[in-house]
Amino acid sequence: MDSSETMWMTEAFRFLKDAEKTESHQGCRVFHIQSPMMECHFEAYRPYPFAEVAFIHARGRGSSYSHECLEGILQLNLCQKGRLGWQMSDGSSQYLGAGDVSIHRMDACPLYGISLPWEQAEDVMVLIDLAAFAAAMPESLKGIRFDFGEIQGRSSAEGGMALLPLPLPYFQFPAPRACWSADHRLNYVRLKFQELLLILHANAAWAGLTLAQGYPREKVERIQAVHDYLTGHLAEHLTVREVSRRFFINLDDLKKGFKFVYGMPPAQYMRSYRMKKAAELLCRTTLQVQEIADRVGYGHPGKFALVFRERMHMSPSAYRKANGRSFMVQSGRESV
Secondary structure (H helix, E strand, C coil): CCHHHCCCHHHHEHHHCCCEEEEEECCEEEEEEECCCEEEEEEEEEEECCEEEEEEEEEECEEECCECCCCCEEEEEEEEEEEEEEEECCCEEEEEECCEEEEEECCCCCEEEEECCCCEEEEEEEEEEHHHHHHCCCHHHHCCCCCHHHHHHHHHHCCCCEEEECCHHHCCCCCCCCCCCHHHHHHHHHHHHHHHHHHHHHHHHHCCCEECCCEEHHHHHHHHHHHHHHHHCCCCCCCHHHHHHHCCCCHHHHHHHHHHHHCCCHHHHHHHHHHHHHHHHHHHCCCCHHHHHHHCCCCCHHHHHHHHHHHHCCCHHHHHHHHCCCCCCCCCCCCC
């Protein structure tokens, strides 16, 4: 069956209805989605009539998430960079870090929203028609006696979500290069699609699936309030215990919740956030290094330069020179 003669499964996603379509050719569709809370570049390929692969680059805070009911369709999401949060229909939240894969059925979708704790994420979404896949499975997967049931798991088969960690250093799935021909891009996606399923199948044999345990929404909102305060008051260096007392959160709950939502302990996250903010200010403004150090909470420029070099592997001034100042206001005044 020619993929051009059938409806694309991705057409079921409601957030694509009003998206700007920037490119379309046989086997590929590209969309740009702009909303008040999130900007998203969505590049979808149809390597087989039974499968679609979408490369998603998202920035912002998040967005609603919904799609039409698709019987017999399985959705896989591989978080490649950043952090991706799923808001579940039962009021809880689940998060994927780099290398995590979520699996759920699209006829019993437990999701209703997306959040981006790091305000950016790169994700590969794979949609598979299970019946059509079983009837036309690639020979490379037949050779390993591929069984989707081993990956899908009982929780996903019943409409829930399952998680499977991937050894990301051994597998990466970047979008095909724009300079390649359409045939080269499509065949690249075919090969990587098979490789992804092979690795998932091999991992499931020894690692097994983990049932996604959601985090209650009210606890997520309290952790987000802590995050917004800390990132909005970089001059303050509060200890975790001080934050716990200020926000009336149990110390253990604060540590566990912050790592669950943001992927790392509060102190580690704030060190990373300060350096990320400093890098942005170096590239987007003409502020002196001393003033940038003050803004991100380092009163002593020497300490700031040392920490910056440890993370970015170059001095602040060298980083500014290497990355340029591409966000200057046309009038000549700095953008801060």
